[in-house]
Structure formats: structure tokens, C-alpha cells
Amino acid sequence: MRSSIATVCISGSLEEKLDAIAQAGFDGYELFENDLITSSMSPAAVAGRTRELGLTLELYQPFRDFEGVDAGTLARNLRRAERKFELMGELGARMMLVCSNVATAQFGDDARAVDQLGALADLAQRHGISLAYEALAWGRFVSTYEHAWRIVEQVGHDSLGICLDSFHILSRGSSLDTIDNIPGEKIFFCQLADAPAMSLDVLSWSRHYRLFPGEGVWDLGAFVATAVDAGYTGPLSLEVFNDVFRQSDPFTTARDARRSLVAVEDAASERVSASRPAVSLSTLPPVSETAGFSFVELAPGDLAATRRFLAGLGLQRVGDHRRKNSELWSAGDANIVLNRDRDDAEPTIAAIGVEVFNVDEASRRAVALGSRVLPRDRQQGERVLHAVNTPDGIELYFSPSETAGSWVDEFGGRADTESRADTESLADTESLADTEGGADTESLAAADAGTGLGGGGEAGAAGIRSIDHIGLLQPWQRADEASLFYRSVLGLAVSDSVDVSSQSGLVRSRSLASADRGVRIALNIAPAADERQQQYLNHIAFATDDLAALADRLAAHADVLAIPRNYYDDLDARTDLGAERIAGLAARNILFDDDEHGRFLHLYVRPIGDVLIEIVQRVDRYDGYGAANSPVRLAALRVSPR
Incomplete structure (x- = not known):
């Protein structure tokens, strides 16, 4: 499977981050919006540098606080989205992460969310963009991946799928069973993060203490295997918010991140059913006793x-x-x-x-x-x-x-x-x-x-x-x-x-x-x-x-x-x-x-x-x-x- 990492995981300028990501051996990356906004590189220059390094821009993120709003706010949100889609065209990005609304949602009925996300998917399709909808664990009305999938399923749009994020799923103690019921082609993106066991509000836990796979307490091998068995064939991407990592040398952090992804793919490979031969997961020589x-x-x-x-x-x-x-x-x-x-x-x-x-x-x-x-x-x-x-x-x-x-x-x-x-x-x-x-x-x-x-x-x-x-x-x-x-x-x-x-x-x-x-x-x-x-x-x-x-x-x-x-x-x-x-x-x-x-x-x-x-x-x-x-x-x- 392709390997990817979010630029938010590591320190430095966008140029330094891309160099570190490429040197560590990743196939692609998620571009965190703030990294672009604060960069002196133009979108065209970012696209050029991405090609020079042999990387692919897998995901542009995040697009926040869209659904569950009144008509006036929806119009403004669609205008904001169109500007982002045009920007993504310059960057060469073809997928955007849409997070469930945290701050501006006024209505919790699924019907409104279905209509509004459907309108966003129509607009994205005109720009050749796909949308990966992610339930944030602290979302105002949509906070579980099961709920996000029900909405995506009702929208029924080719340009709208779901993003499975291990942190948002496992931090809530959600079962992975529902993933088996999601068609593989509707799982648009898969983000991985581990975490230590903590008694802390989930937002603070997420923003400061995420870890790379294998550094925390979760069984991410099982998580990846479940997604692959459901038919997911996209990249496995690391999205880790951690105060320490964002103060450390970016090249060292990127190498650590790549090691963690290889290890978790190896752990998942032992659990993936034989019916998924088209999926290639990294495997390691066995541990020598x-x-x-x-x-x-x-x-x-x-x-x-x-x-x-x-x-x-x-x-x-x-x-x-x-x-x-x-x-x-x-x-x-x-x-x-x-x-x-x-x-x-x-x-x-x-x-x-x-x-x-x-x-x-x-x-x-x-x-x-x-x-x-x-x-x-x-x-x-x-x-x-x-x-x-x-x-x-x-x-x-x-x-x-x-x-x-x-x-x-x-x-x-x-x-x-x-x-x-x-x-x-x-x-x-x-x-x-x-x-x-x-x-x-x-x-x-x-x-x-x-x-x-x-x-x-x-x-x-x-x-x-x-x-x-x-x-x-x-x-x-x-x-x-x-x-x-x-x-x-x-x-x-x-x-x-x-x-x-x-x-x-x-x-x-x-x-x-x-x-x-x-x-x-x-x-x-x-x-x-x-x-x-x-x-x-x-x-x-x-x-x-x-x-x-x-x-x-x-x-x-x-x-x-x-x-x-x-x-x-x-x-x-x-x-x-x-x-x-x-x-x-x-x-x-x-x-x-x-x-x-x-x-x-x-x-x-x-x-x-x-x-x-x-x-x-x-x-x-x-x-x-x-x-x-x-x-x-x-x-x-x-x-x-x-």
C-alpha cells in the first residue's frame, strides 16, 4: 500500500517537511492547510517540488465546520469550498478531508447534513475533487464513524466517501465491526495515530498526545487489517499531533514515522484474509528469538x-x-x-x-x-x-x-x-x-x-x-x-x-x-x-x-x-x-x-x-x-x- 504522512506531524518549514518526508521513504503526504498558508512557496511551486521529490499529494486538509448550518452559512461555506477546490487544482491535489462540524452546526438532523454534503459533493465533482468525510470524536452532532457512514451512504454520491481515522475511532472505544459493512470503494482515506492510555478530554488528548503506531497502547495492526479486509486500497497515512514531535528534528521524526508504518503494515499483514491478494502490505523478516x-x-x-x-x-x-x-x-x-x-x-x-x-x-x-x-x-x-x-x-x-x-x-x-x-x-x-x-x-x-x-x-x-x-x-x-x-x-x-x-x-x-x-x-x-x-x-x-x-x-x-x-x-x-x-x-x-x-x-x-x-x-x-x-x-x- 502507498505510504503517506501529514505535514502536521513534523516540525520545520513546508520545504523542510517535504524534504524530510521524501528522505524517509514515504510515497506521499497530506498537506495541512496552515503549512501552506505560512509558506513562502506558491501552490505551483509546491506542486513542482512535490514532483521533484517523487511524492504525491494525497490529501488536502482540513475543511472544517461545513454541514448542519442555516442557508446563509451554507452559501458562504460553498463559496469557501470552491476557492479551496481551485487552490487544490494548482497544487495537484485530488482529495480533501472534510471534518464533521464542531463549531457552527445549528441543526443535528441527518437530512440536513445529507442535503448539504450532497451539494458540496456536486461542487467538488465539477472540479474533479473527491471528499473524505471524517467524524471528529468531539463533533457537535456527528462524532462517530458509524454516524458519518450513515450520512455518506444516504448522500450516495460518487465524490463523497468516508475517512477512517484510528484516533477518532479508538479514542471513543468504538467497535471496528461496522467497517466490515462499508464497501471498500467508499473508504476514501485511512489515517493512523496511536496514543498513550490517558484520562483526559478527547480534544486535548488528540491535539497534544498522539503517537506513531507502535508507540502507544492501541492495536493498529487490527485496525489496518479490518480496513483492508473491507476493501480499502488507498494509502495508509499518519496524522499525529504531538507537541514533542513538532519541536524535534523533522528528518529524525520522519524516519521514526516511516519505521512505525512499516511495523504496523507487517502486523496487519498477518491478519488480512487471503481473499485480498491485490493489496500489498509491507512485511518484515521475523523477529529473531x-x-x-x-x-x-x-x-x-x-x-x-x-x-x-x-x-x-x-x-x-x-x-x-x-x-x-x-x-x-x-x-x-x-x-x-x-x-x-x-x-x-x-x-x-x-x-x-x-x-x-x-x-x-x-x-x-x-x-x-x-x-x-x-x-x-x-x-x-x-x-x-x-x-x-x-x-x-x-x-x-x-x-x-x-x-x-x-x-x-x-x-x-x-x-x-x-x-x-x-x-x-x-x-x-x-x-x-x-x-x-x-x-x-x-x-x-x-x-x-x-x-x-x-x-x-x-x-x-x-x-x-x-x-x-x-x-x-x-x-x-x-x-x-x-x-x-x-x-x-x-x-x-x-x-x-x-x-x-x-x-x-x-x-x-x-x-x-x-x-x-x-x-x-x-x-x-x-x-x-x-x-x-x-x-x-x-x-x-x-x-x-x-x-x-x-x-x-x-x-x-x-x-x-x-x-x-x-x-x-x-x-x-x-x-x-x-x-x-x-x-x-x-x-x-x-x-x-x-x-x-x-x-x-x-x-x-x-x-x-x-x-x-x-x-x-x-x-x-x-x-x-x-x-x-x-x-x-x-x-x-x-x-x-x-
Whole structure:
């Protein structure tokens, strides 16, 4: 199907919008009237530029407040319409969006609306124009698509059809069943917008909070499939009013929009009946099943300090890459790569690796969704790892999930003298990474007794086991794009957004996870004015089977973030953990959360650079991230400089 986007979706001048739309790969666009009125381009120049860019002008919009009026107002409205039809001739536009009357309608009887829209259709036909009638969700008398269709059906004019807009339909909770009864040739246009779940008047919801498909909560794949099964063959067009998008770079927004449309077509293609073979929907390579995080790559900043930091956490130096300027640190299945070619002033997350069952398939899907495979220096005998760019600037690697011939084997080089000197000071202390019987059974038992929550207690359980999740700080204007990217490329399920209170404002957080929970990513949006402050950080959460015991062993090697005593007083008041258990948590600066499925223990190590380390223990089937404790963590970071 042809792809289209309304110019109102993106920022910039009309010239910039058209360039961005073309560059993103759209076939056509809807011209929002205000974009033309405020442009220095003449209608003829717009038509010429449209042809130069290989675009089509699919729809001119909106024509407002027409039907349900008295005779005098109708005459003025028809004059206004004729001027617009003449303008559309200059633009090369052949369809106009007519919205149900919101402001000037005086009469709600359908007979009057039928007569007046019929007169408008007669006039449009003389100019070679088609009219797509749309029920606005807040229309004075016509506010549902079912009602709009009854009127269009009664008019019975070749030049008048209906526009199906997902926002106006789904925001009212309308059923899609009536669409099946609309002849496909009378569905003139289809507009798509997603939205977050909100308790808000529908007009404000529409004007400020629409999202591209896949960034909100609606099943737009089902919506598109229903329209196609009804016989719709026109363009799928995005009409999204969003304050953030209209302040962001137009080229970035247009790319995000195109990705969303490809993804929703793919979702719809699985549901369209086989009786519609003439309709061609975009399809994607299947999601390659994930098998957890393979590594996190850090730009090390001060290399010696970062090495000591990792050793203090209990990771061990595996070695240098055979020929690249990088080194691998590991504990259990958790791998941290230090890229020594990065010259960042402070440590930062440069890339994340995800294990997939088919690297090529995962890469093809990412490319089809608008990503670019990044060049990578690889020689014969080295494992195939493909990397793509992400909206937040961190590279995403796809690595093969099989263990035979793993990429880890490439790190067989000898550790250099400087590194050995950096970690020598730890040789006198107990190795935190020694998980093969290195943990003292007595100390583990004592730690578990101290909290009564450890769930471990076996020798070797006190080490880092794997990477539990990654937390990524998002610029306020890119968060929805990042959510769509990780959701569509990796096939992750998205949770509802959570607002976290901090001393500088609200932090909005949204988590994504694979079906088996091997890959978990938390996207965090800090208050715009404070997004560079130190309490808002990317973070790596390591998993352990006995956090209490690990906390005891960390005490000598790592700077655990101090949690205020007030937190534990409150914990005592709102839980039945008991004084002894809470004292055990407080002594180790461990935070606690629970839900109906299980319990969650976690602590934080004071950050290095812009990387915060969290260590977590999930007990039973707890599936969250301890969001209730986030305000405490943010406050502690604010008063505890790195």
C-alpha cells in the first residue's frame, strides 16, 4: 500500500517537511492547510517540488465546520469550498478531508447534513475533487464513524466517501465491526495515530498526545487489517499531533514515522484474509528469538580506574582481543567489553550486545525498519556480529546465541602489564568472581540470616550471575522513538509508563522485555532541565542469587550507595518483614520491593562516569524493577557525588 504522512506531524518549514518526508521513504503526504498558508512557496511551486521529490499529494486538509448550518452559512461555506477546490487544482491535489462540524452546526438532523454534503459533493465533482468525510470524536452532532457512514451512504454520491481515522475511532472505544459493512470503494482515506492510555478530554488528548503506531497502547495492526479486509486500497497515512514531535528534528521524526508504518503494515499483514491478494502490505523478516544479553561495551574513560572498578565488583579480566584494542571482563554469564579506542572523558555505555538465534535475520529486520548496519572490522575466523544504530546513540549488536566458537574466544590475548598492576592490589582480598566454591558458606548463611530474604545460602551463590537489565537515559524528544525501535526490532513487549518522583521533577520510565525475560531494557526520561545532572544515568543491573552475601563481600571493594535510615523506618511501617530482617537490609544498603509474584532485593554502587551499577536478586517470580524505590535512589545519587 502507498505510504503517506501529514505535514502536521513534523516540525520545520513546508520545504523542510517535504524534504524530510521524501528522505524517509514515504510515497506521499497530506498537506495541512496552515503549512501552506505560512509558506513562502506558491501552490505551483509546491506542486513542482512535490514532483521533484517523487511524492504525491494525497490529501488536502482540513475543511472544517461545513454541514448542519442555516442557508446563509451554507452559501458562504460553498463559496469557501470552491476557492479551496481551485487552490487544490494548482497544487495537484485530488482529495480533501472534510471534518464533521464542531463549531457552527445549528441543526443535528441527518437530512440536513445529507442535503448539504450532497451539494458540496456536486461542487467538488465539477472540479474533479473527491471528499473524505471524517467524524471528529468531539463533533457537535456527528462524532462517530458509524454516524458519518450513515450520512455518506444516504448522500450516495460518487465524490463523497468516508475517512477512517484510528484516533477518532479508538479514542471513543468504538467497535471496528461496522467497517466490515462499508464497501471498500467508499473508504476514501485511512489515517493512523496511536496514543498513550490517558484520562483526559478527547480534544486535548488528540491535539497534544498522539503517537506513531507502535508507540502507544492501541492495536493498529487490527485496525489496518479490518480496513483492508473491507476493501480499502488507498494509502495508509499518519496524522499525529504531538507537541514533542513538532519541536524535534523533522528528518529524525520522519524516519521514526516511516519505521512505525512499516511495523504496523507487517502486523496487519498477518491478519488480512487471503481473499485480498491485490493489496500489498509491507512485511518484515521475523523477529529473531533472543537469548539474553551477550555483553555491554563501555568507553572506559580513565582506563586504570575503570579496571579497578570492575575488579571491585567481582568481574575478572579474561584478556585482550587478539588484534583489537579492547579487553573483556566477565563474571558468570555477564560480560563487559572495554573499548580502549574510545576517548570519552568518562566511562559511558557505548554498545549493548544481544544474543539472537539468527544474526542475519535480525539485521535484515532492523534494516527494513530504517536502521543502518554499521561497518565492523572482522577477519576470517571471527564470529559474525552485526551492529545497527539506535535512536539513543548506543550501538546494538546482534551476536549468535550458540556457544561453540563464541566471540568470547577472541579475547585470548595476554593482559598487559599496566592492567596487572591495576588489579594487583585486589590480590590480597577475596576474589568476588570466584563462584566455583569460593564463597564462604558460613558468611553466606550469616548474610541470609541477616535479612531472611536471601534465597541463596549455597556456596558460590554470592557472585554476579548475569546481566539482568539495562537502563538507558533518553532525551525527552527521542523517548517514543527509542521505545518503538527496541519494540519493533527485537520484538520486546512494552509495559505501561511509570512516573517516578525525583527532587528535580518527574522521571518517566518505560520497560521492555523479551518473552523469556532474558532481555530487559528500561528507558528513562529525565526532566528536560536536569537531564545532564548526575542522578540521571545509564545503568547496568547485574543479577545474583544471594545479594546479602554479595553485599557483605562488596563492602571491602566497592562504594555501595548509602540509603537513608528513613527508608528503612518506612519499610518497617509498611511491611511485616520484622526488625531483624530490616536491620540486615539496612546494614547492607539493600532496597526491598515485592508484588503478588515474589520479592526483589537490589543495591547500587556509586557510579563511575555516567554508568550506574545495580545488583539485583529476584525471588520467585517477581517481574518488576523496584520502581517504588527509584525516588530513594535518585535522592541518594543527588547527595552522593560520583
